[in-house]
Amino acid sequence: MKKKALLRAAAVVAMVCGLVWNAMAEEGVSDTEIHIGQWGPQTGPAAAWGSVARGTDAYFKMINAEGGINGRKLIHHMFDDAYNPAKTKAGVKELQEGTGMFAWVSGVGTAPGLAVRDYLMERQIPWIGPSSGSLHWIDPASKYLFPIYPLYYIEAKALVRHAVKDLGLKQVAIAYQNDDYGKNGVQGAKAELAQHGLQVVAEVPVEVKDTDMKPHVMQLRKSDADTVLLWVSPVHAVKIVGTSKAMNFTPQWMSTSTCSDFPLMMHISKGLWEGVIAATFAELPDADHPLLQKYQKDAYGKFAAKDERWGLFYYAGILFAEPLVEAIRRCGQDLTRERVVSELEGLKNFRGIGGEISYGPLDTAKAYETRQGMKEVFLVKCLKDGKAEKLSDWMAIQYP
Amino acid sequence: MLDFLQMLVSGVAVGSSYALVGLAMVIIYKTSEVPNFAQGEMALISSFFTFMLLEQCGFPYYAAFPLALLFAVLLGFFLEFTVLRRAKDPNILGMIAITIGIEMILLGLVSWKFGADPKTLPFPISPYDSIALGEVFISALEALTVGVALVIMLILFIFFRFSKLGVAMKATQQNDTAARLMGIRTNRILMFTWGVSSLVGCVAGLLISPITMQPYMMWDPLLKGFAAAVMGGMTSLPGAVLGAYLLGIIENLFGGYVSIEFKSVVAFAIIVLVLCIKPSGLFARHYVKKV
Amino acid sequence: MSFFKVCNLSISFGGLAALNDVSFEVQKGQIFAIIGPNGAGKTTLFNCINGIYTPDEGEVFFKDQKINGLRPDRIARLGIARTFQNIELFNHMNTMENLMLGRHLHMKSNLFRGVGMWGPHSFAGQEEIAHRRKVEEIIDFLGLQSARNQPVGGLPYGTQKQIELGRALASEPEFLLLDEPCAGMNAEEKQDMIFWIKDIQDELGITILLIEHDMNMVMDISDHILAINFGGMITEGTPSDVQKHPEVLKAYLGEEDGEGSA
Ligand SMILES: Nc1ncnc2c1ncn2[C@@H]1O[C@H](COP(=O)(O)OP(=O)(O)O)[C@@H](O)[C@H]1O
Numbered sequence: 001m002k003k004k005a006l007l008r009a010a011a012v013v014a015m016v017c018g019l020v021w022n023a024m025a026e027e028g029v030s031d032t033e034i035h036i037g038q039w040g041p042q043t044g045p046a047a048a049w050g051s052v053a054r055g056t057d058a059y060f061k062m063i064n065a066e067g068g069i070n071g072r073k074l075i076h077h078m079f080d081d082a083y084n085p086a087k088t089k090a091g092v093k094e095l096q097e098g099t100g101m102f103a104w105v106s107g108v109g110t111a112p113g114l115a116v117r118d119y120l121m122e123r124q125i126p127w128i129g130p131s132s133g134s135l136h137w138i139d140p141a142s143k144y145l146f147p148i149y150p151l152y153y154i155e156a157k158a159l160v161r162h163a164v165k166d167l168g169l170k171q172v173a174i175a176y177q178n179d180d181y182g183k184n185g186v187q188g189a190k191a192e193l194a195q196h197g198l199q200v201v202a203e204v205p206v207e208v209k210d211t212d213m214k215p216h217v218m219q220l221r222k223s224d225a226d227t228v229l230l231w232v233s234p235v236h237a238v239k240i241v242g243t244s245k246a247m248n249f250t251p252q253w254m255s256t257s258t259c260s261d262f263p264l265m266m267h268i269s270k271g272l273w274e275g276v277i278a279a280t281f282a283e284l285p286d287a288d289h290p291l292l293q294k295y296q297k298d299a300y301g302k303f304a305a306k307d308e309r310w311g312l313f314y315y316a317g318i319l320f321a322e323p324l325v326e327a328i329r330r331c332g333q334d335l336t337r338e339r340v341v342s343e344l345e346g347l348k349n350f351r352g353i354g355g356e357i358s359y360g361p362l363d364t365a366k367a368y369e370t371r372q373g374m375k376e377v378f379l380v381k382c383l384k385d386g387k388a389e390k391l392s393d394w395m396a397i398q399y400p
Numbered sequence: 401m402l403d404f405l406q407m408l409v410s411g412v413a414v415g416s417s418y419a420l421v422g423l424a425m426v427i428i429y430k431t432s433e434v435p436n437f438a439q440g441e442m443a444l445i446s447s448f449f450t451f452m453l454l455e456q457c458g459f460p461y462y463a464a465f466p467l468a469l470l471f472a473v474l475l476g477f478f479l480e481f482t483v484l485r486r487a488k489d490p491n492i493l494g495m496i497a498i499t500i501g502i503e504m505i506l507l508g509l510v511s512w513k514f515g516a517d518p519k520t521l522p523f524p525i526s527p528y529d530s531i532a533l534g535e536v537f538i539s540a541l542e543a544l545t546v547g548v549a550l551v552i553m554l555i556l557f558i559f560f561r562f563s564k565l566g567v568a569m570k571a572t573q574q575n576d577t578a579a580r581l582m583g584i585r586t587n588r589i590l591m592f593t594w595g596v597s598s599l600v601g602c603v604a605g606l607l608i609s610p611i612t613m614q615p616y617m618m619w620d621p622l623l624k625g626f627a628a629a630v631m632g633g634m635t636s637l638p639g640a641v642l643g644a645y646l647l648g649i650i651e652n653l654f655g656g657y658v659s660i661e662f663k664s665v666v667a668f669a670i671i672v673l674v675l676c677i678k679p680s681g682l683f684a685r686h687y688v689k690k691v
Numbered sequence: 692m693s694f695f696k697v698c699n700l701s702i703s704f705g706g707l708a709a710l711n712d713v714s715f716e717v718q719k720g721q722i723f724a725i726i727g728p729n730g731a732g733k734t735t736l737f738n739c740i741n742g743i744y745t746p747d748e749g750e751v752f753f754k755d756q757k758i759n760g761l762r763p764d765r766i767a768r769l770g771i772a773r774t775f776q777n778i779e780l781f782n783h784m785n786t787m788e789n790l791m792l793g794r795h796l797h798m799k800s801n802l803f804r805g806v807g808m809w810g811p812h813s814f815a816g817q818e819e820i821a822h823r824r825k826v827e828e829i830i831d832f833l834g835l836q837s838a839r840n841q842p843v844g845g846l847p848y849g850t851q852k853q854i855e856l857g858r859a860l861a862s863e864p865e866f867l868l869l870d871e872p873c874a875g876m877n878a879e880e881k882q883d884m885i886f887w888i889k890d891i892q893d894e895l896g897i898t899i900l901l902i903e904h905d906m907n908m909v910m911d912i913s914d915h916i917l918a919i920n921f922g923g924m925i926t927e928g929t930p931s932d933v934q935k936h937p938e939v940l941k942a943y944l945g946e947e948d949g950e951g952s953a
């Protein structure tokens with residue numbers, strides 16, 4: 001009798017729990033939908049990176065067209081923050097507290113991302129693949145933040161290593177945007193040079209607002225650099241290379257992944273980008289890579305706007321979302337944030353259309369190993385027709 | 401020494417594009433006392449119009465550039481006629497607000513039509529070829545800019561001095577009512593002023609675009625041109641030109657000898673300083689006598 | 692043909708009727724004076740005539756052409772010039788340049804003008820020389836030689852008034868509106884001004900519409916007088932008729948010269 005009552009009670013408890021469980025289903029998830037948020041500048045000074053969010057959008061549409069993930073469709077909520085952190089914050093809050101996002105993906109820019117990191121982390125909302133290679137994403141590391149973009153720091157190391165070891169160049173200078181992005185590059189370059197017993201011969205800061213690059217180029221030229229790293233925006237990079245050419249200064253130029261969209265760089269530099277070496281983190285646009293080709297056909301080909309270009313920063317939007325999609329797939333029907341986090345932490349040597357991505361259970365002492373997703377880049381050189389020549393295979397690089 | 405010379409030359413080169421924008425601002429300010437903050441975006445849209453003709457419609461240079469200038473003039477006419485003239489009870493503050501409104505609309509239009517990817521304007525000469533004066537370099541495009549700026553200054557100077565219209569503009573600026581009673585159609589004059597100003601701005605835009613073009617490209621030249629105009633007292637054409645060259649040279653010397661980080665702040669500092677210390681402009685004595 | 696006619700002119704500013712049903716006619720060659728206390732609407736009447744204000748009602752005819760509703764520059768081109776009670780000169784220009792602007796509406800040529808641009812034998816050069824000659828005549832006539840190259844903003848008040856008159860003359864008008872030309876002048880300057888006004892009538896044959904407070908002067912030089920107050924007409928007629936009107940007597944003879952010459 002007692003036993004029966006207990007059993008009955010247990011059954012009731014289980015039922016109630018089950019009901020409550022269902023009613024308490026994770027925010028942003030239903031049986032048929034998964035809501036995912038993303039910001040990205042479609043207007044304003046950084047609007048050129050707007051293609052990232054559009055790439056993600058086409059990727060999600062492709063997945064939905066193929067039946068979704070475990071019966072659920074991805075509902076993509078992207079908004080234009082014009083690269084303005086105040087707008088990013090307002091937009092994220094609105095979507096999170098209004099519609100309710102399950103997770104956030106990508107999001108262009110270090111400053112906009114920093115503006116919402118605490119908000120997302122405090123609420124334990126997963127955020128995967130911020131579109132910038134800033135050290136901020138792993139320093140400090142957070143349980144719910146999974147950066148993918150390789151650190152600008154390691155890009156600089158890879159480039160300097162190539163210059164010194166393969167090309168025999170020793171006089172390395174750097175022109176850097178005077179902010180987090182540029183300074184990460186300087187740090188990486190200095191660290192790598194120190195390993196070879198060298199120093200940078202000039203560090204020239206470039207303000208975002210600067211348009212006339214003459215004074216900068218004069219400083220570079222005076223340093224007698226044979227290699228110059230460009231840790232600036234594409235427009236500044238073109239202006240520096242062009243002004244240098246006009247001033248008869250022609251070192252080996254090297255640049256970040258930010259300026260590795262060669263067809264674009266070649267076009268806006270009127271051909272001057274030829275010979276520039278850049279680090280990059282994704283397969284080349286015309287690579288013989290089945291997955292990339294599938295995306296080009298089924299995502300870009302079917303869902304991109306008419307004048308959209310199949311460029312690096314379009315399919316980077318896919319690359320930054322691949323691990324999230326994979327983790328959601330691995331969750332099966334039991335889709336919760338905690339489960340997604342543990343699936344992400346379980347990713348080892350995951351390869352989509354970029355370098356290998358691995359995470360591990362959060363260990364703040366090993367932030368780079370457990371939270372920085374991609375830890376490798378490869379080097380490319382710009383050819384006459386805007387095509388890229390691969391100079392190296394994937395180079396895994398340690399931080400610090 | 402060589403560095404110093406190079407900085408001077410570079411300063412003059414960059415000063416020329418400031419000078420063109422500064423001149424464009426002064427022309428409007430002279431007749432209507434409105435600092436036209438839409439100036440940069442008027443040049444922007446004209447430049448992108450040129451880009452469209454050359455790159456998307458396949459026009460040859462000899463057709464595209466004159467059409468661009470015509471477009472700029474008509475744009476100036478259009479904005480004055482349809483927007484500024486309609487302002488009820490115009491006061492300076494309201495007019496400034498209107499020009500800022502126009503600025504945002506034009507910027508929005510360009511961003512929407514042409515997207516945000518950086519572009520470059522096809523141009524007959526390469527912006528990256530250079531002319532060496534001994535060890536001092538100036539790019540061919542910069543040399544062209546200096547030349548064009550000088551020619552435009554000369555034309556404007558002669559125009560204001562010797563043309564009937566130039567005199568009428570001056571009269572309109574000094575006393576609108578009296579000018580009307582002298583048989584001057586002051587409305588026309590204002591419209592014309594906007595046309596000429598837009599034309600000069602467009603030339604500045606076209607000389608900037610062969611390097612890179614993107615929707616925000618005119619912000620900096622506008623700010624610098626405005627600073628130059630303020631240095632010259634806002635109403636003096638030669639003042640604005642001198643101001644522009646001075647600013648270009650100061651920026652280069654400052655970047656070279658003091659701090660490259662704060663180079664872009666110099667223009668702001670100059671605006672503030674001049675407005676505090678000598679709001680009539682650095683070269684005021686010079687021009688009061690002349691006018 | 693009537694030379695100049697105002698019919699039932701009215702205008703009000705925010706409920707205040709500055710002019711109320713004013714009608715009169717000016718004969719060619721006359722000096723026609725308008726008198727009335729301060730605020731009577733005299734200047735407003737001028738502003739309606741040369742197009743600065745658009746009257747609410749009524750019409751203005753110049754040589755049988757309706758001119759109300761035309762722009763000021765059009766009216767100027769028809770041959771109506773004026774001076775202002777509170778001088779309106781181009782302050783940063785010199786006397787010569789101010790007077791040359793009076794010639795503006797006669798300048799035919801093309802874009803660029805002047806001896807400096809094309810040389811003295813070109814068409815534009817010839818034209819410019821003719822304009823300058825005309826302006827020199829006026830400078831002589833008004834005795835402005837010493838002020839010729841001075842920016843007018845810094846010149847004495849009386850001189851500025853003369854320059855304004857000169858600028859109006861430079862446009863060779865048929866009809867000249869003078870708004871208190873003697874206000875603020877000393878006795879000697881006033882004497883000169885009266886002399887010039889008479890000369891303008893006699894020698895240049897220009898019809899004059901004159902606003903003046905100085906009753907002695909008005910009675911002396913006018914052929915016909917219109918008295919207004921509070922925007923309405925009081926009386927009209929020859930100086931001797933108007934002088935006898937009780938309201939004019941009350942307004943003026945009681946406090947003769949009161950406001951005008953202060
Ligand atoms: N633009 C205006 N706005 C409002 N009131 C005006 C305007 N012009 C004139 N007035 C008013 O009309 C009346 C007549 O002024 P005015 O013609 O200047 O007189 P006066 O006879 O002294 O020349 C005055 O009361 C004046 O305040």
Ligand SMILES: [Mg+2]
Nearest residue numbers: 733734735776
């Ligand atoms: Mg009056």
